[in-house]
Amino acid sequence: MDALTIIALIVSSSLFAATPLIFTALGGVFSEKSGVVNIGLEGLMIIGAFTAIVFNLTFVDTFGDMTPWVSLLAAMLAGGLLSLLHGVASIAFRADQVVSGVAINFLALGLSLFLVKLIYDKGQTDMIDSRFIRKDIPFLSDIPVIGDIFFSNIARPTIWAFVIAFVSWFVLYKTPFGLRLRSVGEHPMAADTMGVNVAKIRYIAVFLSGVLGGLGGAVYAQSISLDFSHSTITGQGFMALAAMIFGKWHPLGAMGAAIFFGFAQSLSIVGTSIPFLENVPAVYLLIAPYVLTILALAGFIGRADAPKASGTPYIKGSR
Amino acid sequence: MSKKWTVLAVPVISVLLGLLAGAVIMLVSGNNPAAGYMALWNGAFGDTFYTGETLRQMTPYIFAGLAVAFAFRTGLFNIGVEGQLLVGWLASVWVGVAFTDLPKVIHLPMAIGAGALAGALWGFIPGFLKARLRVHEVIVTIMMNYTALHVTNHFIRNVISDGSDATDVVNETASLRSPFLENITDFSSLHNGLYLAVLAAIIMWFLLEKTTLGYELRAVGYNQHASEYAGMNVNRNIVLSMVISGAFAGIGGSMQGLGTFGNMFINSGFSGIGFDGIAVALLGGNTAIGVVLAALLFGALKVGSLNMPIESGVPNELVEIVIALIIFFVASSYMITWLLSRFKKKEAK
Structure with missing residues (x-):
């Protein structure tokens, strides 16, 4: 293989692996920026993946080539609904948000596997026929060198991941809603005195995190795993959480971190066919995202600070 | 309502609500809840074999629950029990395989000690x-979990064995297997670890309630600043709490390696025991006796669930849903205590 082919292969597979992480990490950003910790991202991805696969298998005859896209909408709704449970527990019932997130992860896995057995009478679903495939982007892929590297073999959801990351940045940092959301996460009492409805903003943020988490899971299921079983989502949600922290709770940072993690993931898979990487044990590449996150938190790669009120329920009238 | 009563009421009501929700799900999905729960009971305590399996499943749950509870009491959330358990499992099996002609009185404690040490080290880093x-x-321990998963798999495949998917079985001198316990439970996989688990619960109770160290750890959990002003070394206590918590989790791994399985194999995902440990600790109110009782309940649910599809046609994942809901209700205890106090007020009128 010549260098260009190798680079093109790495870029393409990195972006492919990163796409679900970008969506989910953005979901984490919304939730945590509003002061609600969301360990349940993993569960939201699971429910998204499950919904997308079941919807895809059921309605493939109705929607034809559009099936994966329609399935994404269904998965987003499912993720949003499940996250509201986390919202109710952590906003209204003042539950420990980490514990509630753990419960979401359990619930999503149990519920989806229970339903798979109920619907298909076996432990995993069939493979889907209609899925996201990697295609060249028209015109842009004709640019010499750059086109081959960055615009060839790109799945369409990847483009949307970039778009939504920029939209999230705009919403969070350039609109009144974003300002309110961030203020609720930094100092809910101050926001409350200024007339911001803390609970409402937090519910919206948690719902958005569910929508994006479900989207991430659905994209993963329909482009990478292609079926649903107990091992479809194993840790991608936590990796998205890591990407969010590594990206310092910023939408574009989270996107960059997700791409980096996708890069590490793809290296651990395609690395064996790349000359100078074939002797590096895969374990280093496998643990890289996690170790780097710990180092980032420890301040070796710039200080990463969570939103101030993250993790604490807001109780009116208490100081 | 007295506070003590509420402390008991929340977990009991949570379990009942969880089981009730499970019954509703069975009903909606066209199954008979009574038959489902009967199958669950039979699968957990139906005969001596199943009882043995339940107690065997309870053993690592006790350790995982104690690990989470211990850290909780110092105000720390050790969500990394899963990873600490894996490295403890690996270390125990490694020692169990590597040494061949040691007497049991030395080899077995050494293997368990290695598990505790590995878990403690894995807990030391986040601490x-x-x-x-x-x-x-929380974040560091989650990341440590995945690191542990990949690192232990790497060790099994490339260091301990020669590219195989599992290690050798540990030597007899390091094994926790007990012919006596197997015999009285109709040849279940119950092993001597059960005694160790109960002992560990007693140690935790003694350590936390009866020693100066335990007092300091709990004080840090209640109020870090007050402890600081009282002259306690908060940082040292935080590290110590995570180390002890990790050691408990590591021994939980030893139970798997030296008792239940006798070896270690490549794991594609987590065993779930560490995460279930969170549920066990929460339900048990982070006390030693509570953890033992909650571990028994979860052991019974897990083992009993395997009988559900056979006897009643209910998918065993139902139990996962029930466990998730129990955690949910315990976490939302504010809601339960609020409801209880509402009832109380009505009675007063």
């Missing part, structure tokens, strides 16, 4: 980062 750099332990 140290928390104490020194104020890094949140």
Whole structure:
């Protein structure tokens, strides 16, 4: 293989692996920026993946080539609904948000596997026929060198991941809603005195995190795993959480971190066919995202600070 | 209502609500809840074999629950029990395989000690980062979980064995297997670890309630600043709490390696025992006796669930849903205590 082919292969597979992480990490950003910790991202991805696969298998005859896209909408709704449970527990019932997130992860896995057995009478679903495939982007892929590297073999959801990351940045940092959301996460009492409805903003943020988490899971299921079983989502949600922290709770940072993690993931898979990487044990590449996150938190790669009120329920009238 | 009563009421009501929700799900999905729960009971305590399996499943749950509870009492959330358990499992099996002609009185404690040490080390890192750099332990321990998963798999495949998917079985001198316990439970996989688990619960109770160290750890959990002003070394206590918690989790791994399985194999995902440990600790109110009782309940649910599809046609994942809901209700205890107090008020009128 010549260098260009190798680079093109790495870029393409990195972006492919990163796409679900970008969506989910953005979901984490919304939730945590509003002061609600969301360990349940993993569960939201699971429910998204499950919904997308079941919807895809059921309605493939109705929607034809559009099936994966329609399935994404269904998965987003499912993720949003499940996250509201986390919202109710952590906003209204003042539950420990980490514990509630753990419960979401359990619930999503149990519920989806229970339903798979109920619907298909076996432990995993069939493979889907209609899925996201990697295609060249028209015109842009004709640019010499750059086109081959960055615009060839790109799945369409990847483009949307970039778009939504920029939209999230705009919403969070350039609109009144974003300002309110961030203020609720930094100092809910101050926001409350200024007339911001803390609970409402937090519910919206948690719902958005569910929508994006479900989207991430659905994209993963329909482009990478292609079926649903107990091992479809194993840790991608936590990796998205890591990407969010590594990206310092910023939408574009989270996107960059997700791409980096996708890069590490793809290296651990395609690395064996790349000359100078074939002797590096895969374990280093496998643990890289996690170790780097710990180092980032420890301040070796710039200080990463969570939103101030993250993790604490807001109780009116208490100081 | 007295406070003591509420402390008991919340877990009991949570379990009942969880089981009730499970019954509703069975009903909606066209199954008979009574038959489902009967199958669950039979699968957990139906005969001596199943009882043995339930007690065997309870053993690592006790350790995982104690690990989570111990850290909780110092105000730390050790979500990394899963990873600490894996490295403890690996270390125990490694020692169990590597030494061949040691007497049992030395070899077995050494293997368990290795598990405790490995778990303690895995707990030390997040504890140290928390104490020194104020890094949140939840995120670090989650990351340590995945690191442990990949590292242990790498060790099994490339260091302990020669590219195989499992290690050799540990030597007899390091095994926890008990012919006596197997015999009285109709040849279940119950092993001597059960005694150790009960002992560990007693140790935890003694350590937390009857020693100066335990007093300091709990004080740090209640109020860090007050402990600081009282002259306690908060940072040291945080690290110590995570180390002890990790050691409990590591021994939980030893139970798997030296008792239940006798070896270690490549794991594609987590065993779930560490995460279930969170549920066990929460349900048990983070006390030693509570953890033992909750571990028994979860052991019974897990083992009993395997009988559900056979006897009643209900998918065993139902139990996962029930467990998730129990955690949910315990976490939302504010709601339960609020409801209880509402009832109380009505009675007063």
